[in-house]
Amino acid sequence: MASSVELEALIRQFSGAPRPAVDGLSLAVEAGEVVSLVGPSGCGKSTTLRMIAGLERPDSGAIRIGGKDVVALPPQARDVAMVFQGFALYPHMTARQIMEFPLKMRKVPAAERERAVRDAAELLNITPLLERVPAELSGGEQQRVAMGRAIVRQPQVFLFDEPLSNLDAALRSELRVELKKLLSRLEATALYVTHDQVEAMTLSDRICVLNRGRLEQIDSPRHIYEAPSSMFVARFFGSPPMNLLDVTQQGGVGRAGSVQVPLPPRAAAELTLGFRPEHVRLAIDAGESEALKGTARVSAVEPLGAETHLELDLEGQLFRAKTSGFEAPNVGTTIGFVVRAEELRWFDRKTGLTL
């Protein structure tokens, strides 16, 4: 049922645009794999999905589903189901009719249609809602009907374009968990576009970070978080994101402000040091592997409940630290901080790439 999806050197240049919306994208998604596409607004996520669905034609490059080139095939012949952001449900149809519609179009016999709708409804927890029209459903329920419409067909590939983005935070996190279970039960191949890094981290086997139509990094969520391949990716994940400090070099010694830091094994003319806010410790106990150790002024404190975010000022360079609960020093005080050597990441500031 699940199929692989391969994109090879895919290019889509809209007329009049200064650069291609999708610019030489290559990507191989295995059968049964869930891959998120993330990146800033306008980086080509929706255009990529639309090309896979057959709603947009690439200028060049190949798209293979289950090993078969589909570029010349119309959307109906591709066996993919797409769930859009702000999907439109037919207002006069019941949830049942909406879900069975794609099967009717394919002339699937009534008994089989009924069984498919029943199974999907059960999976999505909407069995009691099947005879209602969209106006009688909440946003989250409508969203599940839209998903039901996609899954009754048992497509080879699911394409989700920010399917949870118009829901409130509580419903969103509830549906996120449901969707994860659903995708694993269906053993489906899915490409999932989202702006929500939590969705990307939790739902995907791999995350694909796009930047201006190009692939910036594709990796497991853990690798993306722990070993970003560029400053772009480092800034994209984490809340707050990875701290990035300019480091100057003189006589084999690195310095962030006046704080000394051992230089990385690989050289670059201009260095940027990265470390995550949760790896900044404020309690100073002399550990051997502590590579960054200094003092900074507390310039802001944001208590969030479970944790508190601090903004620290290191001689003009700002960075963030996290403390647990409401524990925090006062704004304006100067405090000591340390980061262990294994938590430091180095980037070439000119290229933005990791060293």
Ligand SMILES: Nc1ncnc2c1ncn2[C@@H]1O[C@H](COP(=O)(O)OP(=O)(O)OP(=O)(O)O)[C@@H](O)[C@H]1O
């Ligand atoms: N039909 C179109 N005609 C011209 N330009 C388009 C068209 N569709 C998209 N674009 C442009 O292509 C680029 C990529 O758009 P796309 O919709 O793929 O971005 P996205 O990554 O999905 O962004 P968002 O996160 O805001 O949804 C943008 O610069 C957009 O303006």
Ligand SMILES: [Mg+2]
């Ligand atoms: Mg989009």
